Amino acid sequence: FQVTDRIYQVRGFDISNMTIIEGSRGVIVIDPLVSSEIARAGIELYFQHRGRKPVTAVIYSHSHVDHFGGVRGVIDEADVKAGNVVIIAPDKFMEEVTKETILAGTPMLRRAMFQFGGLLPKGPRAQVDAGLGKVISRGTVTLIPPTQIIKQPIEVHTIDGVEMIFQLTPDTEAPAEMHMFYPGLRALNLAENATHNLHNIYPIRGAQVRDANAWAKYLNEARDRFATKADVVFAQHHWPVWGNARLLDYLAKQRDTYKYLHDQTLRLMSHGLKASEIAERLALPKSLEKEWHVRGYYGTFSHNAKAVYQRYLGWYDANPANLNPLPPVERAKKTIAYMGGAAAAIARAREDFAKGEYRWVADAMSQV
Secondary structure (H helix, E strand, O other), rough: OEEEOEEEEEEOOOEEEOEEEEEEOOEEEOOOOOOOOHHHHHHHHHHHOOOOEEEEEOOEEEEHHHHOOOOOHOHHHHHHHHOOOEEEEEEOOOHHHHHHHHHOHHHHHHHHHHHOOOOOOOOOOOOOOOOOOOOOOOOOOOOOOOOOOEEEEEEEEEEEEEEEEEEEOOOOOOOOOEEEEEHHHHEEEEEOOOOOOOOOOOOOOOOOOOOHHHHHHHHHHHHHHHHHOOOOOOOOOOOOOEOOOHHHHHHHHHHHHHHHHHHHHHHHOOOOOOHHHHHHHHOOOOHHHHHHHHOOOOOOOHHOOOOOOHHHHHHOOOHHOOOOOOOOOHHHHHHHHHOOOHHHHHHHHHHHOOOHHHHHHHHHOOOO
């Protein structure tokens, strides 16, 4: 797909997009998908339509695997060592990759199977989509360490003849992330901080809780500093927004959504509400609720309100009974016994299910 002059994206091959910028000598690849096999297929698709050119640089926009895992499908590490290809990444990239894919990698991978449904059959009653893209590819995940790190809040570099202004956005959608503005192309790349849905402050696969306040701050900074000079804004998921007036409106509403989520959660915390109570009460204001690009097609206000609460106050809800409860199995046995046994509990659950009390039935039956 063409984004604008000299910028193309491979979409639909993986959960993320691979962006390709045409430079003076070759092409710059931004975020080479999850796996090397799919990344190789993606770059070959580009070559079929635009001609074969050498890859002169790879840029990792942030530290999640769907934005670096396919790198060996688009370049050879020997070319990196020879100085023919530069790999650019944000500050603390390798540190954050290590935390997420090695230290906590096993439980995160297990939980990701539940979040994304990768083992389910494809279809309307099983896996339809992954929210940020169609599916997560199952090929070989790879990594080549970056050769150039963006360390200052704003840095300007010329990569293969293309001027790029890098804006670090730490502790937003990823702990190590950055935006990129290409002034000569009048294009703004917001990595994964402005997609066409409400994102996760806490992804249910498991991760460190993200900073919604910082997220809003960096979007506002990008809007003020770069967006007024852009004709298109795009990200490493979903599709672009074209036209200066449209993209300014889009970024303002993305910014306002994360700021509202953060500020209103803190306001209700200050009134003494607990995480689950805030999640029940918090909703988008009328100025935002009709905007498709901030709806909960990936993250939800309910999950995200609990995440903001957790970031500031942690898991404890100030109820002493929850400081040292029974473990889940022992608690379930006692709870079902109090209900009169499993058969009686199931019978009551069927009655409540028929009444549409699905949330309560799911809660109660999880004890059986």
